[in-house]
Amino acid sequence: MSTLFKIFYESIAQAFQQLTGNKLRTFLSLLGITIGIWCVVMVNTAVDSMEANIRSSFDKLGDDVIYVSQFSWGEDPSANYWKWMRRPKPGVTDYKALKSRMRTAKMVTYSSFIGPKTVEFGSSSVEGAFTIAVTDKYAQIFNLEFEKGRFYSETEYGVGKNQVILGYRVAKELFGEIDPIGKRVKVLGRKCFVIGVLAESGKDLINPLNFDGALLLSYEFARKITDVKTNTRRGGSINVKAKDGVTLDEMKDEITSILRASRRLKPKTEDNFALNNISIFSKALDSIFAIVGSAGLVIGLFALIVGMFSVANIMFVSVKERTNIIGIKKALGAKWQVILTEFLTEAIILCMVGGLLGILFVWLFGLGLTRFLDFEITLSFKNLMVGIAASTITGIVSGIIPAIIAAFMDPVEAIRK
DSSP, rough: OOHHHHHHHHHHHHHHHHHHHHHHHHHHHHHHHHHHOOOOOHHHHHHHHHHHHHHHHTTTOTTEEEEEEEEOOOOHHHHHHHHHTTTTOOHHHHHHHHHOOOOSSSEEEEEEEEEEEEOOOOOOEEEEEEEEEOOOTTHHHHTOOOEOOOOOOOHHHHHTTSSSEEOHHHHHHHTTTTOOOEEEEEETEEEEEEEEEEOOOOOSSSTTTOTEEEEEEHHHHHEEEEESSOOOOOEEEEEEEEOOHHHHHHHHHHHHHHHHHHHHHHHOOOOOOOEETTHHHHHHHHHHHHHHHHHHHHHHHHHHHHHHHHHHHHHHHHHHHHHHHHHHHHHHTOOOOOHHHHHHHHHHHHHHHHHHHHHHHHHHHHHHHHHHHOOOOOOOOOHHHHHHHHHHHHHHHHHHHHHHHHTTHHHHHHOOO
């Protein structure tokens, strides 16, 4: 055991001696392996960070929520567009049927897009705020977070009180530093009290629930001041959240039976609605990121091969420079396994130093991009281990041939050289 430890110690010492002995050669060799490991780890880190960001965005939609829609998320829009356009848009009648008859649903919500409207407060105004009429469980089903205030109570919703909830950006532009809660604003010609301000949306690459520029009106209040009924131009959105322990397939079956009965579809008639959930996006993301990850891996491997040749080059030079020393060691009784281990360990150490530098640059680069792009790029433990493993494997592959040449040298010929 002590002999083995001594061999590793001497190999590490020789590796660092080679690093410091010829600085230019070392720099060029380590540059190759550093760039190679940087490419491999950086590509994996960027892809993983992007995937985590996008998946967390879609997770906000809820993995236990069914979206009743005119269009299917999983079909080709160009192939089915006209079929979808002939379908009736989800409306309040469908919502009431589901809400009254569903047994597997925890809650059912309905929302109707009224359109971009102007909201006024005193002499200030915000134009183009997209206005949505929502039912009473809307905040719960989407877990809406509030900067200030609250959502409608059941009583306020039921009587259709003239209240409004503002998106973060709308509130900032309209009120500035003034507390908007309790203030009266003018929407669609009616004065409304502000009861809540939604929290600012996150900095996700894809944000399906960005309410920063929104106005939320209760459906019961909105129908008093504008047309929110389904027509040929505008439909609504129905969202159904499953009860605990209920599978999406069970809930889909119940939704299908209720909607078919409500729309009076004959037994052989095809469904004229679509039931969507985020698993459709998850499957699409799996295939997309598998392709991106594979492409990134190929790029990283090419860069790593370049670094591998640079390390192999320095190892061949190292063997040539120390040929007489190898011959003396073998003449004194050193076995070929010892010589092999020394040079292989030296190659691994060289690659590990370059790999650790590459990983350090990935971490620094990620910090810089996070600040510059407002998008978090995180070096995970998995990718850290990938970098270390890639460095070790590169060291073995690039050093094995020089190490074998050194291990099986003839001692007499080696000393003579």
